Amino acid sequence: MQLFKAFMKVAKKRLPSSMIYFVIYGAITFLMSESYQSTMDANFQSRSLNICVIDEDGSQASKSLTNYLDSLHELTELENDPEVLQDYLYYRYISYVLTIPAGFEEKLLEGETDHLLLNVKVPGSTTGAFVDQQIDLYLRTIQIYLAGGYTLEAAVHETDSSLAEAVPVNNLVFETESLSTPKSVFFFYRYLPYIFIVLLFVGLAPIVVIFNKKDLRERTFCSSLHLNNRNLQLALGCVVYALVVWAAFLLLGTAAYGRAMFTANALYAMLNSFIFLLISAGLTMFISIFTPNDNVANMLANIIGLGMSFLCGVFVEPSLLSEGVLKIARFLPAYWYIKANDMASGLSTQAFDISLYWEAIGIQLLFAVAIFAAALAASRIRRQQTAS
Amino acid sequence: MSTPIIKVENLVKRYRELVALDHFNLEIAEGEIFGLLGPNGSGKTTTINCILSLLSYDKGTIHVFGKEMHPDSYDLKRRIGVVMQNVAVFEELTVYENIDYFCGLYIRDKTLRRQYVEEAIDFVGLHEFRKFYPKKLSGGLLRRLNIACGIAHKPKLLFLDEPTVAVDPQSRNKILEGIQELNKQGVTIVYTSHYMEEVEQICTRIAIMDKGKNLAIGTKEELKRMIKKSEIISIEILDISEEAIAALKNLPHIYEVTFENRQLQVLCSGGRHNLLRVLNCLQSMDLSFGRVYSELPSLNDVFLEITGKELRD
Secondary structure, eight states: OHHHHHHHHHHHHTHHHHHHHHHHHHHHHHHHHHHHHHHHHHHHHTTSOEEEEEESSOSHHHHHHHHHHHHHSEEOOOOSOHHHHHHHHHTTSOSEEEEEOTTHHHHHHTTOOTTOOEEEEOTTOHHHHHHHHHHHHHHHHHHHHHHTTOOHHHHHHHHHHHHHHHHHHHHTTSOHHHHHSOHHHHHHHHTHHHHHHHHHHHHTHHHHHHHTSHHHHHHHHHSSSOHHHHHHHHHHHHHHHHHHHHHHHHHHHHHHHGGGGGSHHHHHHHHHHHHHHHHHHHHHHHHHHHOOSHHHHHHHHHHHHHHHHHHHTSSSOGGGSOHHHHHHHTTSHHHHHHHHHHHHHTOSSSOOOHHHHHHHHHHHHHHHHHHHHHHHHHHHHHHHHHTO | OOSOSEEEEEEEEEETTEEEEEEEEEEEOTTOEEEEEOOTTSSHHHHHHHHTTSSOOSEEEEEETTEEOOTTOHHHHTTEEEEOSSOOOOTTSOHHHHHHHHHHTTOOOHHHHHHHHHHHHHHHTOGGGTTOOGGGSOHHHHHHHHHHHHHTTOOSEEEEESTTTTOOHHHHHHHHHHHHHHHHTTOEEEEEESOHHHHHHHOSEEEEEETTEEEEEEOHHHHHHHSSOOEEEEEEOSOOOHHHHHHHHTSTTEEEEEEETTEEEEEEOSOSOHHHHHHHHHHHTTOOOOOEEEEOOOHHHHHHHHHSSOTTO
């Protein structure tokens, strides 16, 4: 274990610089998780939009639709003048203008579905699409009751009741405990893929690079230390270093969130982070074989860390990413990390399913094994390159 | 020669179009201090790297301790020590820790290793610097540390690749004395250098390399006998006529006479009493002269005659 011991001595010697990185990235983790959580809270509140309804029909159906929207949003009364409405939209005083044209109720009762309403919204806005969905849901529900023989009054009543009940139903599929664990714990874990990659690339990679320096590497190759033994000791050094980083982050998390770090779902997130830690350690070992110095390691940390984080939904909600991006992301370990973390936290649209969780963990483990194997193979190839 | 400790046969190493080693042959016997002499780029380091399996080669065979050498010949590597041209130590480890690390790659027993490390430190005279980090050491001390890292495990065969480059004279002497001392302890040494004085001083046999070829091999006396030039006579003289120079050229064993900047140089090939004959000839022509020198050829003369260029080109 001569090489491993030397690895630890070198790591100890570089401890001050590693500590600086740890403090910086520890702070970044908390800042990002807090900011992400506040964004999520803001998103929830933004469901209540400022909208304007111009009722030209004045029927029972149009009034019930207006009342329904009033229950969800802030209604703003405005003059039915296109210029005024466009100004309000342009300056974002309102997000949506719904015009209920005359004959709306009649068409509704006849079972027509197309061109019942007119709307103006901020082009390409998600809020506009959101209101569209709500109106569509409301009208379809009424039409289902009407088709079932209900009177308009009864259909409106039943629709109001059923849509009022709809919200809590979605949450019943999630594990109840994930709801009791503060979300900040999961946001804390959410950023760890980026943090682990950067922290290990800038802290650990320079240590491995020292052992891979041409002169030192050749001197070791000249010795009676078996190449596999050398590589395994190097891998062990990487894993131990990574474990120390992981333990330090868990301590940091425990200091911030206390026992919430140890609820069942938080433990799932913890295991998930451990597996990703192994992936990060393997990646570090791999890139260190081809990295000539600290600057290149820093550059790769940013490219790989940021690239993988953006593609896999670490920084951006996976649901907001395009299908094309997600298809690519499936080939990256951070995608499966986020999937498992979001499932454990209840942040995902995907309900927590233990088999899916283990599937995500298993895929990450395969990534870890593949990356370590690639690192060992690359080291062997590097020796052959040295010898050519 | 008994069974050679190193046997290289027909070694060919190419870097694309460049032939770094061209059917190179070498045999080194146990107990030798064998010098590989040649200018920069002549193939000395390539030869060593091929022998150590740090480099693959295109053709030929290499046997060390009677066995074929491969990258996985760990049993052979256990008995080999290497001191690279560049100082290869950890900046983050102290002198003691560096020597202990490299010794530990060969010796697992802690007690034995401690003893070996102490002996290596004493051998290179780094006792008072044992807790120093390499950054704090001078160039000469760094070279000594580099050597200590290569010899601490007590190898039977030691490769020293230009160990005295950029070293002050005091450290250089210390290193050369140390190499001779190691040899007395039974270590076979392969020493590469382009400093001919060093090679001449310590090596029992020498190979002269150029362009990847082994041009000549033997003891320094054998090498010097290989060349035409056996004695160089230099005489300070004010002026000399063409007739006098022609008369000198007619003397036996004298094959070249030149006069430049009041310096007459007479090159002799073998024979005895050449100096006496030259001085008698000058006296007979009534020519007065100043200081007179007589030198035997150096390895540089050997190299110059064999390759047609200076060693340090």
